[in-house]
Amino acid sequence: MSAPERIPPRSMTSARLLGEGELTVRGRIREASNAALYCTVSYDGQEAACVYKPVAGERPLWDFPDGTLAAREVAAYEVSEATGWQLVPPTVLRDGPYGEGMCQLWIDVEPEGAELLALVDGDEPEPGWKAIGFAEVGEGRTALLVHADDPRLRRLAVLDAVINNADRKGGHLLPAPGGRLYGIDHGVTFNVENKLRTLLWGWAGEPLTEEAVEVLTRLRAELKEGATLAERLTGLITPAELDATRARVEALLTSGRHPEPGGEWPAIPWPPV
Template sequence: MNDLLRTAELTVIGQVTTASNVTLVCEAPLEDGTELRVVYKPVRGERPLWDFPDGTLAGREVASYLVSDALGWGVIPETILREGPLGAGMVQRWIDVVEDGEGPDPVDLCPAGQVPDGFREVLRALDPAGHPVSLIHSEDPQLYRMAVLDVLINNADRKGGHALAGQDGRVYGVDHGICLHTEPKLRTVLWGWAGEAVDGELLTDITALVKALPGELGERLAEHLTDAEIDALEARGRALLENPVLPLPGSQRPIPWPAF
């Protein structure tokens, strides 16, 4: 898939207008007569942020994918950095999602306290109409891996809409442009497992990740991150291994706004 992402001739067919940065939908014809659909975020369309260096968000998306891929968790769709119709940018495989009405989303709202089986309540609040609601997320093991990944990559923006239920039965995480900062930035809607022990199988994968960072993986990450950012990733991995517990909210803004 990565080879197709690198070589396909992209044609813009639409734009995600709700995104903070320029986010385009592109297609490319394949030899078998089908179309490859991707998300393309050009670097020139990135909105400047006070706490992340300008022009680095696309690279952080790629680096986050490289971490997910090295762990073997498949959380993030295939993601590369390449030239596109508007210059260099992030290109990521498009995910066809389950249609609305076929059950709750991985992260959703429900009437306050009426949490469905297989879900966890994160908080209670008022919706825009003033009705009491609960913010909930699924207990799906795939979403659990996403929560652990967010701790490792220091995800500052895990909104509910960034967790997608794919038609292939998998749960994917998207939008990782503001990750991998050296300072603690974790903001997520996936706090339902806070304070619980990390599964042993995941710790085995994290151990392998930490061991791989001084080698080829670190070299690939260095194309998108600073040495300090890679060192901070390794430190977060070692911290989870030494204290294998998912963290509790530790800031005044533990949940991104808006939450979806």
């Protein structure tokens, strides 16, 4: 069988293909903590690879309502699209072979993409890198975990702060052909309580970029009641979670800085990669 045709992630065809196409399960992604199925989706002569996560395969969490993770993934995509940064692959909520679930366009990783994370010796990162913290590397040794001082990662750090991402691991960063970067796995987002856990703390406390302030200002308007983004998020997250999202955007604009770890919640997810 020939490889499925890759559909440009930003095209209107992607959303229609994902939402209306015939979904065929090809295998299971066993590394995922919840049921994640590798599929192809076909519509009107076109075919693409995708990931389908049925609600029925979600494991219960103590701090998120049961059966809500798929909708949160779609909500993260909607916010990403509203920023204009398009950091999340096209994602829809649809019916599938195992019931309703999230369906997301598969992204091929660029094997020669720039290195985003590293472990280094010493107490300070080299130029072009940002420190995350120290990690045990065996035999009683520690190394400094760093991430690239990359504008794509910095945009993702802002998005994570807005959606309150509780699980930004290194394995959720997908460098794609053409220099694009995508973030995936956004099921544990939009909680009312502050649960930001991420590897992207390198800019903590630093002023937001001018670009980020412009994007957040636009988001503030789009999140007002009756605005486009607010309407799209209605039904995906609760009214209280939508209000909390508005409050996070407002707090970022008021401080003008990247958030810092709060202390009430582990700041870095485990495992980190």
